[in-house]
Amino acid sequence: MVRFMETSYAPINRSAYRLAAEATDAFEGARSTVQRFINAPKAHEVIFTKNASEALNLVAHSWGRANLAHGDVVVLTHMEHHANIVPWHMLAAELGIELRWVPLTTDGQLDLTDLPALLDGAKAFSFTAMSNVLGTITPVRQLCRAAHDAGAVAIIDACQYVPHNITDVQAWDADFIAFSSHKLCGPSGIGVLWGREALLDAMPPFLGGGNMIADVRLDGFTTAELPAKFEAGTPPIIEAIGMGAAVDFLQCLGMHNVRQHEIDISAYALKSLTERFGDDITIHGPTNVEVRGATFSFAFRGIHPHDLSQVLDQRNVCVRAGHHCAKPLMRILGAPATARASFYLYNDEHEVDVLADALDSATDIFGF
Amino acid sequence: MPGLEDLYREIILDHYRTPRNRGELAPPAAHAVGHNPLCGDEIEVYLDVADGMVNDIKVGGQGCSISQSSASMMTQAVKGKSLEEVRALVHRFRSMMSIEELDESAAEVKLGDLEALQGVVKFPVRIKCAVLAWNTLTEALTQTAP
Incomplete structure (x- = not known):
């Protein structure tokens, strides 16, 4: 981060001068680093956000509003962080969706006894891969399969999981995952939403402004392609580069x-x-x-x-x-x-x- | 770094172990609930006021030694006092916690045992623990205002 600030710090994606091109390369390099780290199929599926909370809010707000209506069901678990509860409460207040909860066993694992019934008719299952309170690692692959069997999308709060384990979004068969940089030895102020390309493409934008548009007219706008569509305004450039360095560090350790x-x-x-x-x-x-x-x-x-x-x-x-x-x-x-x-x-x-x-x-x- | 002996004075630990005036008062006693959203501490204050005097006060809730002992000492300090005296005491305590500029007219207000909480100022994170009960008392006082 320090080297970048001293030698290459410039706005990205807008200017022709050499410094700006270096900055853009470094920023996109960090995206590719993160892509490999979580085994994402495509770099442009990696959306930089402010933190994991914003990433989960993005899914709830953008995917949720486009795909959920009154009476639709979203399933959560009793061990979620507020970041994976409150955005859904907000959506419930706005749209009238129903929230269902997967309970816990006495030793702090998910009690999956009634999971098929809870998921019956659900549109989304949003759950943590690892509890930030209990340390519990959940059976993510099994939960994704259960979600898909019920016709629900699988949204994973991987904020606690990613810094401590091998993450493979394809092996999980996940639809969205959210995590942050500060928990994996990186700087604060940046997080990641990864989503399947088809889902992200079909979603409306989240925040509007610079960088996220293809065209703006007096009577409307069209959105940019991924990932810019979900990255309105000047992104956390330095932080992305710092996150990329942190990921490199972890990759070196294995x-x-x-x-x-x-x-x-x-x-x-x-x-x-x-x-x-x-x-x-x-x-x-x-x-x-x-x-x-x-x-x-x-x-x-x-x-x-x-x-x-x-x-x-x-x-x-x-x-x-x-x-x-x-x-x-x-x-x-x-x-x-x-x-x-x-x-x-x-x-x-x-x-x-x-x-x-x-x-x-x-x-x-x-x-x- | 300030030492823990500045924070955990014996009188504080005594009020924590044996809190005074715990309990509830039935309506029409004033009742306020205060939360510290960052740590989950919770204080309930019940206030029986008649003719401008605090006849009785009870507190409930749970929290750390600082929040609970501050609440306990507060109940002893305000019981039997006039509303005017209580307001002056609240102001005096908040100024000791360095969150209010001390009004000279309140400089003579005696804090008594509450002075044991003076050391909390050296641990800025804990100031909110010490003032939780007092903020809740202030909230309860607004319900008794004529």
């Missing part, structure tokens, strides 16, 4: 290595924290590391997550405390807030021990 590292650290964390603290710690989500990532929401000795995170911060341990933008799930868990420790490629087993020691120090203050 996503299978990233995933294996998280399996190893998850197994160690689950074992060591439960051995050390027993019933004093409640770790939400699956105990089987094959179906979870290294994201651990937990309750500890009745200490409020805020207080816990404050004490851990003194030990330079950063955990998020709160509802993690998933309030419906928190209500189901019966916890208004949890502390969440997230391990990634830069953490090792020693840091699990540092967390455990820091948790003990919280007891010194709140030990009652």
